[in-house]
Amino acid sequence: MRDDQITGRMAGQNKLKLGTFSANCSSGMAVTKIPERWDNSWENNIELVKMCDEAGLEFMLPIARWIGYGGETDFHGGVLEAITWAAVLLAHSKEIQVFATVHTAFNHPIVSAKQLATIDQLSKGRMGLNVVAGWNKPEYDAFGVELPEGHDERYERGQEWFDYVQKIWKEERAFDWDGKYFQGTGVYGNPRPVQSRVPILNAAASTQGRAFATRNADFLFTPAFDFDQAAETVANINQQAQAVNRNIGVLTFCAVVCRPTQKEAEEYLDYYANENADWEAVDYLMKLQGMHAQSFTPDALANFRDRFAAGHGAFPLVGTPDHIADQLEKLSNAGLSGTTLSFVDYAKEFPYFRDEVIPRLEKKGLRNKVL
Ligand SMILES: Cc1cc2nc3c(=O)[nH]c(=O)nc-3n(C[C@H](O)[C@H](O)[C@H](O)COP(=O)(O)O)c2cc1C
Numbered sequence: 001m002r003d004d005q006i007t008g009r010m011a012g013q014n015k016l017k018l019g020t021f022s023a024n025c026s027s028g029m030a031v032t033k034i035p036e037r038w039d040n041s042w043e044n045n046i047e048l049v050k051m052c053d054e055a056g057l058e059f060m061l062p063i064a065r066w067i068g069y070g071g072e073t074d075f076h077g078g079v080l081e082a083i084t085w086a087a088v089l090l091a092h093s094k095e096i097q098v099f100a101t102v103h104t105a106f107n108h109p110i111v112s113a114k115q116l117a118t119i120d121q122l123s124k125g126r127m128g129l130n131v132v133a134g135w136n137k138p139e140y141d142a143f144g145v146e147l148p149e150g151h152d153e154r155y156e157r158g159q160e161w162f163d164y165v166q167k168i169w170k171e172e173r174a175f176d177w178d179g180k181y182f183q184g185t186g187v188y189g190n191p192r193p194v195q196s197r198v199p200i201l202n203a204a205a206s207t208q209g210r211a212f213a214t215r216n217a218d219f220l221f222t223p224a225f226d227f228d229q230a231a232e233t234v235a236n237i238n239q240q241a242q243a244v245n246r247n248i249g250v251l252t253f254c255a256v257v258c259r260p261t262q263k264e265a266e267e268y269l270d271y272y273a274n275e276n277a278d279w280e281a282v283d284y285l286m287k288l289q290g291m292h293a294q295s296f297t298p299d300a301l302a303n304f305r306d307r308f309a310a311g312h313g314a315f316p317l318v319g320t321p322d323h324i325a326d327q328l329e330k331l332s333n334a335g336l337s338g339t340t341l342s343f344v345d346y347a348k349e350f351p352y353f354r355d356e357v358i359p360r361l362e363k364k365g366l367r368n369k370v371l
């Protein structure tokens with residue numbers, strides 16, 4: 001068990017931590033055909049990290065994706081590789097923490113341990129790791145790797161991957177690894193991370209995913225369907241964590257449309273996520289999720305087609321700055337430690353959120369002013 005503490009903004013005092021999600025992916029989180037959908041260029045990502053860093057956001061988080069979801073836009077067909085993306089964003093920022101998302105099934109632990117340690121050196125200790133076991137069958141097919149049917153095996157392999165990486169980061173001498181999934185002799189890692197404890201996120205929702213997070217992560221990253229379900233999830237995780245003497249936070253993901261009036265926000269939502277949704281990609285994405293992941297319950301999948309178009313299943317924050325600040329307060333009251341944000345055009349829309357919503361969160365005591 002890792003018993004030292006995480007540091008940096010993720011360990012800071014803000015009751016509601018904020019980050020962004022999926023800015024490395026074409027279209028971000030909006031499965032839409034509108035021409036002004038997110039362009040995940042380096043220019044846009046670098047502009048965004050500078051703004052988020054200055055605004056005091058705690059983190060940015062990429063999606064690791066190898067194969068898009070088709071449709072007219074091939075949603076998530078163009079994706080900046082997550083570790084490379086984190087390296088560049090860390091090089092262009094000062095305090096924000098940037099996570100890399102790594103698939104345990106597609107990346108060798110020795111390679112990942114070194115890549116991550118290398119960017120932790122570059123950023124003087126601002127790298128984080130989001131561990132994902134993987135679920136997306138077309139990606140497994142592309143890698144020529146069999147997707148284990150059962151979640152037990154996916155997370156057993158994930159656990160061995162994670163333990164191996166941790167050992168490479170800690171061990172001062174060469175060692176041998178003789179596991180079920182990996183074997184190696186004379187293994188060592190140099191450089192090692194600057195941080196004595198690298199912050200760990202685990203994105204999952206299944207029982208096995210939650211158990212993995214409880215054992216290994218500092219934050220579980222999981223969907224919020226409504227305030228009651230969010231509160232239940234947090235209570236369930238707290239109970240599991242306390243049973244093993246650990247404390248882990250729960251983060252969710254929200255899709256933001258913030259406008260001066262409710263009407264404008266709702267009209268824009270209708271424009272990009274209804275009239276101009278890429279429904280073919282939405283339906284394929286939901287079909288794959290239903291077949292291979294347990295992040296969304298069958299009920300949620302039946303009811304959330306609109307949410308998948310608007311933000312890949314994210315909790316919707318649509319309306320005026322007052323309304324959005326109130327919604328965020330309710331998520332915080334449900335026990336969540338924070339959320340990621342996504343926008344149709346992150347770089348264009350974030351400044352309005354920063355100027356109008358963040359001060360309202362400060363007034364509510366959810367965040368401190370950036371000095
Ligand atoms: C908020 C969130 C973010 C995720 N990010 C990724 C990702 O970047 N790449 C990926 O392949 N899977 C991602 N996943 C999928 C999970 O890692 C996991 O494989 C999937 O949810 C199936 O596991 P589960 O049934 O235990 O939830 C994400 C899941 C959630 C809930």
